[in-house]
Amino acid sequence: MEKEPAPISKKVEEFLQVFKKGEEFTQELLKENEKLRYRVAQLEEVTKFSGREGTYKMHSMEERIKFLEDENRSLIERYRVVEEENKDFANRYIEVESENNNLANLYVASYQLHSTLDFNESLKIILEIVMNLIGAEEFSIMMLDEKTNELTIVAQEGMGPEARASVKLGEGTIGAAARSGESFYREGDPTDLVGVDYLHPLVVIPLKIKEHVIGVIVIYKLLVQKQEFSNVDYELFSMLAGHAATALFSSKLYSQSERKLTTIQSFLDLLKEK
Amino acid sequence: MPEHNFLVVEDSPTMRQLISFALKRIPGSKIVEANDGIDALKKLSTQKFDIILTDINMPIMDGLKLVSMVRNDPAHKTIPIIIITTEGAEEDRKRGLALGANAYIPKPIQTADLLTVVNGILGNK
Incomplete structure (x- = not known):
């Protein structure tokens, strides 16, 4: 028996179901499309934001680098200034040390010079100062005899026998x-120096009370280690002069007065005995 | 503050005063002065010293003899010795150091140089 064809309503229903599915699928596609567009x-x-942030970050980094470079330059400059200051302080320290050394020398020399009223001891102290503080090897102290106008050696160090014991006032370098x-x-x-020349000394320092010359210190030769005169040497020369x-x-004067006092005392004792 | 005892051996009062003046700048320094080598040995027998500073040319006993005697004395042989002298020739320096001196300073002295040497020796003790 021939199969009876499906009724039309059934076909319509099937078609509607397919259509409905198609519609549902289209709706899903549209939703998916919407989602994708949103995404x-x-x-x-x-x-877009990342690009802006990147640019911002880059700009910020550039500014930071510039700031650090400026800071680095400023630190280098500050370091240079501090370094200069350090050098200045170091130089100042050396100057102060040198000045301290000079003052110590002058103080000790002056202190020792006025520590005695004994003529021979005074001479010994002057010899010590000239030898130890100035660094002279051959030198002498000459006193002026105002009656004969002659300078005579009263103390000397290291000098040979060929040195002249006395010099007339105005004669040669020393006298002049x-x-x-x-x-x-x-x-x-x-x-x-090839050898010591006693006619041509290195230094002659007149010993003066105000403008009145009472003698001279004459230096002929320096110690082997003494290369040149320093500032303190000239200060010492100037100090010694006075x-x-x-x-x-x-x-x-004290020695003379002591001698006179002893003579007078002896005379008085003699008178008392009589 | 650590105490530093110095023995200054010099026949010249001027130099004794100048050296003592410089050493007083070291905190805790105590200075004893001697006129010559014999005087120095007497003082060494009664007191302990951290450094001896001695001249060479002195009456009665000179500085080189003093250095030699100190170095041969078991009780004092380790005391550092600084020679301060007008004898500035190289052979004099060698002779002083060969006898056992730790340092050799020719006169005229610069106080800063002396203090550098003294502080160097104190720092190494």
Whole structure:
């Protein structure tokens, strides 16, 4: 028997179901499309923002680098200034040390010069100062005899027998310095010596009380390790010119007065006995 | 503050005063002065010293003899010795160091140089 064809209503129903499924599928596709479009929009937004942030970060980093470079330059400059200051302080420290050394030398020399009223001890102290503090090897102290106008050696160190014991006022370098009252310093290198020349000393320092010359200190040769005169040496020469003169003069007067006092005392004792 | 005892051996009062003046700048320094080698040995027998500073040319007993005697004395042979002298020739320096001196300073002295040497020796003790 021939199969009876499906009724039309059934076909319509089947078609409607297919259509409905198609519609549902289309609806899903549309939703999916909407979701994707939203996602795309989101991604675009993120990309756009990231680009802006990257640019911002880059700019910020550049500013930071510039700041650090400026800071680095400023630190280098500050370091340079501090370094300069350090050098200045180091130089100042050396100057202060040197000044301290000079003052110590001058203080000790002055203190020792006025520590005695004994003429011979005063001479010994002057010799010590010239040898130990200035660094002279051959030198002498000459006193002026105002009656004969002659300078005579009263103390010396290291000098040979060929040295003259006395010099007339105004005679040669020594006599001229004593007459003028001006210190004499031989030009050139003080160590540039073949041998000691007693006619041409290195230094002549007149010993003066005010403008009155009572003697001279004469230096002929320096110690082997003494290469040149330093500032403190000139200060010491200047100090010796005045203080050594006063020390020698006062100790001489004191010795004379002591002798006179002893003579008078003996005379008085003699009178008492009678 | 650590105490540092110095023995200054010098026949010249000027130099004794100048050296003592410089050493007083070291905190805790105590200075004893002697006129010559014999005087120094007497003081060494009654007191302990951290450093001896001695001249060479002195009456009665010179500085080189003093260095030699100190170095041969078991009780004092380790005391550092600084020679301060007008004898500035190289052979003099060698002779002083060969006898056992720790340092050799020619006169005229610079106080800063002296203090550098003294502080160097104190730092190494």
